[in-house]
Amino acid sequence: MPWSRVLGQDRAIDTLSHALESERVAGTYLFHGPSGSGPRAAALAFGQALLCERRGTPTGPAGDACGSCLACTKSARLIHPDLHVTLPFPKTSKQADKDDRPSDYSDRMAALAAEPYASADYRQRAALGSDGASNKQVAHRRIPMEAFRREMSFVPVEGRYVVGVLLEADRIRTEAANALLKLLEEPEARVVLILTAERVENVLPTILSRCQRVRFDPLAPDVLEAALVARAGVPATEAAVVARMADGSFTKALEVWGSESMQAHRALAVQFVREAYTGRPDRIAPVVQSAQKLGRESLKGWLDLVSIWIRDLVLVRAGAVAAVVNVDQTEAVQKFVAALPKADLEAMASVVAQAVDAIEGNAHAGLVLTALAFALRDAMHGVSDGLLVAPLDAA
Incomplete structure (x- = not known):
C-alpha cells in the first residue's frame, strides 16, 4: 500500500485516509514540515490514492491506494495523465517568456518516483549524483507556473480527479503566484492541488489562506534507523549512528549514508576539537587547512558535525548517554567529558x-576556523566569553 512508503506521521496519514474514506477531499492542501520528514512522500502517495481505480470498491482499500491497478502503477512512475508534479528549478535561459526546464529535469522526477525521500531537488543537489548544493536561485517562475495551471484546467482523462503536486511552494516567486491564485480562486470540482513546503512563513499569505494544512513532524531516530536498514540496506550498527545525525530527516539520513567522505569528515571534526584544546598553532593549522578544502557548502555541513560532537558532550554530562548521536564513540565522548570538568559546553556550542x-556571510574560511579553534580552546578551559571574535571596542 502506498501509505507504507511514508515513514511515521500516523496523525497526518490518519487525517488523509479519513478524507479518502469519506470522500470529503479538500480542493487544496498544504503539507508542511522539515525537509525529509515526509511532506513530499505523502503528497505523492495521496495523489496516487486519489487516482486509484480500486479505491472504494468492494475489493479495494478505502483510505489508501491499492498499489497494483494500472492507475497506481502509472502514478507511482509519475506518468499518469491526470497527475501533474512540478519542481522548482534554477533559471537556465535569459528569455523571460521561456519554460527553460533543465535537461535533467525528467531524471530528477524519475528519482523522486523511485524514492520520494531522495535528494533529487535542485536546492540540495546542483547535479544528480553530486554532493554539492546549487549556488543558483531555485524557484517556481511565471511561465512554468502558467503551464502547470493549464494542465490543471483540463477535465480528468482517466481518473476521478486531476491532481497537481506543487513541491516547495515556499519558493514561488511573486509574479508566478498569480497563475496559482487563479487555480485557488476558481477551483474545479474534480481538481485537487497538493502543495508542500518546509517553511510555512515563506508561503505567500494569499496562497496560505486557501489551503487545508497538514503538519509533518521530524522523524524519530528509531523510525529512521529501521528505514535505513529496510530501504537502504544500511547495516544496523551504522544505521544507529546515521539516524541520530539526520535531525529527523530521512532525506538527510540517505545523504549521510551516501556520502563516501562522511566518516573522514567526522574524524576530522573530532580531531579539530582535540587539537583546539591544545591551543598549539602548529597542530591546529593542518586541520584547518584540511577543512578549508571542503568548499563553503560542505564546510557548513562539517561544522554541523563539530556541533553534533559538542552536543554529545552536553548529553553525556547531563547523564543522557542513550541520546548520544555518535553512538559508536560513546566511550570517547565520556572520556572527553571526564577530562574537561571546567569546560563551558554552552559557550562551545555558541561559538560554533x-x-x-x-x-554563510562569506567570511574567509581559514580565518573563521582559526578563530573558532582558539575560541573552543578558551571554552574547554573554562575561560570563554562566548564570542567567536572579541568586539573591537572591548576593553
Whole structure:
C-alpha cells in the first residue's frame, strides 16, 4: 500500500485516509514540515490514492491506494495523465517568456518516483549524483507556473480527479503566484492541488489562506534507523549512528549514508576539537587547512558535525548517554567529558554557531576556523566569553 512508503506521521496519514474514506477531499492542501520528514512522500502517495481505480470498491482499500491497478502503477512512475508534479528549478535561459526546464529535469522526477525521500531537488543537489548544493536561485517562475495551471484546467482523462503536486511552494516567486491564485480562486470540482513546503512563513499569505494544512513532524531516530536498514540496506550498527545525525530527516539520513567522505569528515571534526584544546598553532593549522578544502557548502555541513560532537558532550554530562548521536564513540565522548570538568559546553556550542553564520556571510574560511579553534580552546578551559571574535571596542 502506498501509505507504507511514508515513514511515521500516523496523525497526518490518519487525517488523509479519513478524507479518502469519506470522500470529503479538500480542493487544496498544504503539507508542511522539515525537509525529509515526509511532506513530499505523502503528497505523492495521496495523489496516487486519489487516482486509484480500486479505491472504494468492494475489493479495494478505502483510505489508501491499492498499489497494483494500472492507475497506481502509472502514478507511482509519475506518468499518469491526470497527475501533474512540478519542481522548482534554477533559471537556465535569459528569455523571460521561456519554460527553460533543465535537461535533467525528467531524471530528477524519475528519482523522486523511485524514492520520494531522495535528494533529487535542485536546492540540495546542483547535479544528480553530486554532493554539492546549487549556488543558483531555485524557484517556481511565471511561465512554468502558467503551464502547470493549464494542465490543471483540463477535465480528468482517466481518473476521478486531476491532481497537481506543487513541491516547495515556499519558493514561488511573486509574479508566478498569480497563475496559482487563479487555480485557488476558481477551483474545479474534480481538481485537487497538493502543495508542500518546509517553511510555512515563506508561503505567500494569499496562497496560505486557501489551503487545508497538514503538519509533518521530524522523524524519530528509531523510525529512521529501521528505514535505513529496510530501504537502504544500511547495516544496523551504522544505521544507529546515521539516524541520530539526520535531525529527523530521512532525506538527510540517505545523504549521510551516501556520502563516501562522511566518516573522514567526522574524524576530522573530532580531531579539530582535540587539537583546539591544545591551543598549539602548529597542530591546529593542518586541520584547518584540511577543512578549508571542503568548499563553503560542505564546510557548513562539517561544522554541523563539530556541533553534533559538542552536543554529545552536553548529553553525556547531563547523564543522557542513550541520546548520544555518535553512538559508536560513546566511550570517547565520556572520556572527553571526564577530562574537561571546567569546560563551558554552552559557550562551545555558541561559538560554533557563530562560525556557521560567518561562513554563510562569506567570511574567509581559514580565518573563521582559526578563530573558532582558539575560541573552543578558551571554552574547554573554562575561560570563554562566548564570542567567536572579541568586539573591537572591548576593553
